[in-house]
Amino acid sequence: MSNEDEVRKSLLAKRAELVKRVGGTQAIERQEVAEGQNDNAQLWEVSDIRDDLDAQGATELDQVNKALARLDAGDYGLCTECEEPIAVARLKALPYATLCIQCAEEAEESS
Numbered sequence: 001m002s003n004e005d006e007v008r009k010s011l012l013a014k015r016a017e018l019v020k021r022v023g024g025t026q027a028i029e030r031q032e033v034a035e036g037q038n039d040n041a042q043l044w045e046v047s048d049i050r051d052d053l054d055a056q057g058a059t060e061l062d063q064v065n066k067a068l069a070r071l072d073a074g075d076y077g078l079c080t081e082c083e084e085p086i087a088v089a090r091l092k093a094l095p096y097a098t099l100c101i102q103c104a105e106e107a108e109e110s111s
Contacts, residue, residue, distance in 0.1 A: 008071055010095055015064045022057040060096075067096035079103050 070076040077086050079100040086100045099107060 004071065004076075007076065007091075007095065008068070011064050011068050011071070014095065015061060015068070018057050018061040018064065022054050022061065063096040063098075066098075070098075081107075 067076060070078075077091060078084070079086055080098045081103040082100060084100055086097055090097050090101055097104075
Protein backbone atom coordinates (compact mmCIF):
# COMPACT_ATOMS: atom_id res chain seq x y z
CA MET A 1 0.00 0.00 0.00
CA SER A 2 1.43 3.37 -0.99
CA ASN A 3 1.76 6.31 1.38
CA GLU A 4 -1.05 8.10 -0.49
CA ASP A 5 -3.31 5.07 -0.01
CA GLU A 6 -2.52 5.00 3.71
CA VAL A 7 -3.29 8.72 4.05
CA ARG A 8 -6.55 8.33 2.14
CA LYS A 9 -7.54 5.34 4.28
CA SER A 10 -6.76 7.29 7.46
CA LEU A 11 -8.71 10.36 6.31
CA LEU A 12 -11.71 8.28 5.24
CA ALA A 13 -11.74 6.51 8.61
CA LYS A 14 -11.59 9.88 10.40
CA ARG A 15 -14.43 11.18 8.21
CA ALA A 16 -16.60 8.15 9.03
CA GLU A 17 -15.90 8.62 12.74
CA LEU A 18 -16.84 12.31 12.60
CA VAL A 19 -20.03 11.70 10.62
CA LYS A 20 -21.07 9.06 13.14
CA ARG A 21 -20.21 11.31 16.10
CA VAL A 22 -22.03 14.39 14.81
CA GLY A 23 -25.07 12.42 13.70
CA GLY A 24 -25.10 10.35 16.88
CA THR A 25 -25.27 13.30 19.25
CA GLN A 26 -28.16 14.77 17.29
CA ALA A 27 -30.04 11.46 17.37
CA ILE A 28 -29.55 11.09 21.13
CA GLU A 29 -30.85 14.59 21.74
CA ARG A 30 -33.93 14.00 19.59
CA GLN A 31 -34.63 10.78 21.48
CA GLU A 32 -34.29 12.46 24.88
CA VAL A 33 -36.66 15.23 23.84
CA ALA A 34 -39.19 12.74 22.50
CA GLU A 35 -39.02 10.66 25.67
CA GLY A 36 -39.06 13.70 27.97
CA GLN A 37 -36.06 12.40 29.91
CA ASN A 38 -34.71 15.80 30.92
CA ASP A 39 -36.30 18.86 32.40
CA ASN A 40 -35.92 22.06 30.37
CA ALA A 41 -32.86 23.40 32.22
CA GLN A 42 -30.98 20.12 31.85
CA LEU A 43 -32.06 19.82 28.24
CA TRP A 44 -30.72 23.29 27.39
CA GLU A 45 -27.41 22.65 29.16
CA VAL A 46 -26.89 19.30 27.46
CA SER A 47 -28.02 20.79 24.15
CA ASP A 48 -25.43 23.59 24.40
CA ILE A 49 -22.66 21.09 25.10
CA ARG A 50 -23.75 18.90 22.20
CA ASP A 51 -24.00 21.93 19.90
CA ASP A 52 -20.39 22.81 20.73
CA LEU A 53 -19.27 19.23 20.08
CA ASP A 54 -21.27 19.12 16.85
CA ALA A 55 -19.73 22.41 15.68
CA GLN A 56 -16.23 21.14 16.46
CA GLY A 57 -16.99 17.86 14.71
CA ALA A 58 -18.45 19.66 11.70
CA THR A 59 -15.37 21.89 11.46
CA GLU A 60 -13.06 18.90 11.69
CA LEU A 61 -15.18 17.03 9.13
CA ASP A 62 -14.83 19.98 6.74
CA GLN A 63 -11.06 19.96 7.23
CA VAL A 64 -10.91 16.21 6.51
CA ASN A 65 -12.99 16.65 3.34
CA LYS A 66 -10.69 19.44 2.17
CA ALA A 67 -7.64 17.25 2.86
CA LEU A 68 -9.19 14.50 0.73
CA ALA A 69 -9.77 17.04 -2.06
CA ARG A 70 -6.13 18.18 -1.82
CA LEU A 71 -5.08 14.53 -2.00
CA ASP A 72 -7.15 14.09 -5.17
CA ALA A 73 -5.70 17.28 -6.65
CA GLY A 74 -2.13 16.27 -5.83
CA ASP A 75 -1.65 19.18 -3.40
CA TYR A 76 -1.80 17.17 -0.18
CA GLY A 77 1.11 17.75 2.16
CA LEU A 78 2.04 21.15 0.75
CA CYS A 79 1.73 24.26 2.88
CA THR A 80 -1.01 26.53 1.55
CA GLU A 81 1.05 29.60 2.47
CA CYS A 82 4.64 28.91 1.42
CA GLU A 83 3.95 25.83 -0.77
CA GLU A 84 6.77 23.91 0.94
CA PRO A 85 6.19 20.32 2.10
CA ILE A 86 4.60 19.88 5.50
CA ALA A 87 6.65 17.62 7.78
CA VAL A 88 5.50 13.99 7.76
CA ALA A 89 5.38 13.96 11.57
CA ARG A 90 2.99 16.94 11.51
CA LEU A 91 0.75 15.25 8.94
CA LYS A 92 0.69 12.06 10.99
CA ALA A 93 -0.37 14.04 14.05
CA LEU A 94 -2.81 16.27 12.14
CA PRO A 95 -3.57 14.65 8.76
CA TYR A 96 -5.61 17.64 7.58
CA ALA A 97 -2.93 20.23 8.37
CA THR A 98 -2.77 22.96 5.73
CA LEU A 99 0.24 24.87 7.07
CA CYS A 100 3.80 23.86 7.78
CA ILE A 101 4.85 24.39 11.39
CA GLN A 102 6.64 27.67 10.60
CA CYS A 103 3.64 29.18 8.81
CA ALA A 104 1.30 27.88 11.54
CA GLU A 105 3.41 29.57 14.21
CA GLU A 106 3.48 32.82 12.23
CA ALA A 107 -0.30 32.69 11.79
CA GLU A 108 -0.76 32.09 15.52
CA GLU A 109 1.52 35.01 16.41
CA SER A 110 -0.39 37.38 14.13
CA SER A 111 -3.79 36.40 15.60
